[in-house]
Amino acid sequence: SAIAFGAGFVAGYLTKKFGRSLLMLIIILAAVLLVLHYMSVITIDWPRIKSMIGLSPDQDFQEALNNGISWAKLHVLAVGVGGVAFFLGFIIG
DSSP states (O other): OHHHHHHHHHHHHHHHHHHHHHHHHHHHHHHHHHHHHHTTSSOOOHHHHHHHTTOOTTOOHHHHHHHHHHHHHHTHHHHHHHHHHHHHHHHHO
């Protein structure tokens, strides 16, 4: 629970301080990569990306979401503490 609190607080604080800039950077980077992929300048290996984030190549987003919800149900205390800490970090930031 202490780790969840610390991680949640830091994530909330950093979101408040750098959230808009970070979100814009991620959106621009994703758009550039997708355009380059569409134009065949680069090749994105989607099965490898899925395996890097812990999904099987045939697993879709809905299955990943269901797995995340199942994990959250098993770890209610950590999710709750992390959520409260995120809110506190966001308020303080």
